Amino acid sequence: MAGSAGPEIERLIGLLAKLPGMGPRSARRASLALLKRRDQLLLPLAEALSVAAERVKTCSVCGSLDTQDPCAICSDPQRDASLICVVEEVGALWAMERAAAFRGRYHVLGGLLSALDGMGPDALRVGPLIARAGEPQVLEVVLALPATVDGQTTAHYLAERLAGANVAVTMLARGVPVGGELDWLDDGTIAQALRARRPA
Structure with missing residues (x-):
């Protein structure tokens, strides 16, 4: 299905496919669900990912x-x-x-x-x-x-x-x-x- 979606969507699918338990088909389904529910899922998820990337750190004592x-x-x-x-x-x-x-x-x-x-x-x-x-x-x-x-x-x-x-x-x-x-x-x-x- 190469070329069926724009490069932005293919990049989203490719990144999701790298998650544990997600193959290319699951990543396509997840991407479609996110894009269909942009306000309820995609934008809050993007914000949560951004906040996590900025604020979450590894504990210097235990490694959590x-x-x-x-x-x-x-x-x-x-x-x-x-x-x-x-x-x-x-x-x-x-x-x-x-x-x-x-x-x-x-x-x-x-x-x-x-x-x-x-x-x-x-x-x-x-x-x-x-x-x-x-x-x-x-x-x-x-x-x-x-x-x-x-x-x-x-x-x-x-x-x-x-x-x-x-x-x-x-x-x-x-x-x-x-x-x-x-x-x-x-x-x-x-x-x-x-x-x-x-x-x-």
Whole structure:
């Protein structure tokens, strides 16, 4: 269907197609819906994207996304500073928060160890995690990583690196299915897995 739309529309379709879960067909449908509902969808979305691009930043403490640095979770005095939950990406942090079962703080690794993808320890936020685990108030580090080969490899590596710190290192219980990603699980499964965590 090349040439069926102007370059502006094709650019919109091309950008939407780069989003996770969006292929060229889905991107065309989404573009058409946005353009048909310009005032209700397209313009508010454009404004929200502009504001997010301008104001959202990465938390210098945990690696999450927020409009403030440190983020709201790191700044919240009601959060348990003795617990750090390690997650792969921000989406997993949001999933943990939806479950409302964890009242500690987080650490976003920024990925998983993967030889195939060229992701080594230096590509992840491992150093800042080790430094945070060494703080006197931290008593436990929960490894809330996917039950995939890369997730388990990363968890094993982190458990070894954290062995020198004076903290308990635990993992989510096997309520998380093998091959499962946290941001696709229901809240009850996440809550149960967190309650049944075990030593790494």
